[in-house]
Amino acid sequence: MITEINDIFTEINDLWMRKISVARVFSHLLPLTSYLFISLLLLSSCGLRKQTATNDNAVSAQPVGPAFCADSAYAFCEAQCDFGPRTMNSQAHDDCGAWIMEKFKSYGMSVTPQQTLLKGYDGTMLRATNIIASYRPELTDRILICAHWDSRPWADNDPDEANHRKPVLAANDGASGVAVMLELARLLREYGGAGARGHENTSAADTSRATSASDSILAPPHLRTPAPPLTLGVDFICFDAEDWGTPQWDDTPSDGDTWALGAQYWAANPHVDGYTARYGILLDMVGGQGAQFYQEQQSLQYARSIVDKVWRASQVVGFGSFFPSREGVGITDDHLPVNRVAKIPCIDIIPYYPDCPQSSFGPTWHTVNDDMAHIDRNTLQAVGQTLIQVLWSE
Numbered sequence: 001m002i003t004e005i006n007d008i009f010t011e012i013n014d015l016w017m018r019k020i021s022v023a024r025v026f027s028h029l030l031p032l033t034s035y036l037f038i039s040l041l042l043l044s045s046c047g048l049r050k051q052t053a054t055n056d057n058a059v060s061a062q063p064v065g066p067a068f069c070a071d072s073a074y075a076f077c078e079a080q081c082d083f084g085p086r087t088m089n090s091q092a093h094d095d096c097g098a099w100i101m102e103k104f105k106s107y108g109m110s111v112t113p114q115q116t117l118l119k120g121y122d123g124t125m126l127r128a129t130n131i132i133a134s135y136r137p138e139l140t141d142r143i144l145i146c147a148h149w150d151s152r153p154w155a156d157n158d159p160d161e162a163n164h165r166k167p168v169l170a171a172n173d174g175a176s177g178v179a180v181m182l183e184l185a186r187l188l189r190e191y192g193g194a195g196a197r198g199h200e201n202t203s204a205a206d207t208s209r210a211t212s213a214s215d216s217i218l219a220p221p222h223l224r225t226p227a228p229p230l231t232l233g234v235d236f237i238c239f240d241a242e243d244w245g246t247p248q249w250d251d252t253p254s255d256g257d258t259w260a261l262g263a264q265y266w267a268a269n270p271h272v273d274g275y276t277a278r279y280g281i282l283l284d285m286v287g288g289q290g291a292q293f294y295q296e297q298q299s300l301q302y303a304r305s306i307v308d309k310v311w312r313a314s315q316v317v318g319f320g321s322f323f324p325s326r327e328g329v330g331i332t333d334d335h336l337p338v339n340r341v342a343k344i345p346c347i348d349i350i351p352y353y354p355d356c357p358q359s360s361f362g363p364t365w366h367t368v369n370d371d372m373a374h375i376d377r378n379t380l381q382a383v384g385q386t387l388i389q390v391l392w393s394e
């Protein structure tokens, strides 16, 4: 091939030297340009294929994508809490579910409520709704982000026994994960690159319940690199009935199966036949003060490469201190049925407080103090910006 190129160049040179017409020179150039064009095509497709083959853990080494707005996520968290505890079969639960669906719709997501009746550990029939909000549902290449949206009906880990049968407001253990997902949905709508915005309201400030920074908020300078449009779809799943697990004060013998009822149902009955995703990321208690997200054991067992990808992303965006590269404990959570039944590798971003005497999930876990006063915007920011980095690196 190289000899051929040399020959062509020699011939062109020859033509020039012999002062042959420009038209003839171009007619001789044609084989060269065709050759270079085809070579470039081959090279670039090989390059792309190579990138895909080794892309499993690839996270851009530079911050990419829009700035995650923690004020907006905080407002989404507060808006859910304003309904009161979203315990199963309650009016607050139903009203908040309707609000969550409307918010996702306002960001252009295609929303599917998956309603079913589930049996609680005590035989109570629970009217459950998994809420699935899809960004670009037409794409087959997808990422799943999930969190539970129900509140625990019993503050059975409260230091005061008098509170053990009171409901948990669940600012952190419920609302925080949904809040981060709503803010991601808002940013996908705005910066995902799937076309122009419609006329819907897209700021979090469009309801009386939630206020947020305006849509015109600018990314900090280090995040202003224009990002290429996303080429994958994203599904946000708000799982219901996660927190109806057997309370500590009940004598009923129990295994882990009384938790994560909505996720168990969805994994066995996905909203789309044969649904799959590249991987999943579960957000559980992602807004607590002093939170650190150790690497949860089941996540390492089922999806180590995704753990590596997410923890690396946290370092790139400057929030590595929230994500120690250390192993935590193993948790019975919504990601287990996603891994075991739906067979989608799924990690759990969940805090671990090794030195907290009240609970290794932090001092407010399953207490009446799980309220907005204990939500920290910095934690929401660390998790949200890390997820932006992951999504915009794909």
Ligand code: 1BN
Binding pocket: 173, 242, 243, 245, 259, 284, 331, 332, 333
């Ligand atoms: C997480 C938040 N979980 C409940 N609320 C899952 C869990 C289940 C944690 C059993 C500990 C024990």
Ligand code: ZN
Binding pocket: 152, 173, 243, 366
């Ligand atoms: Zn809980």
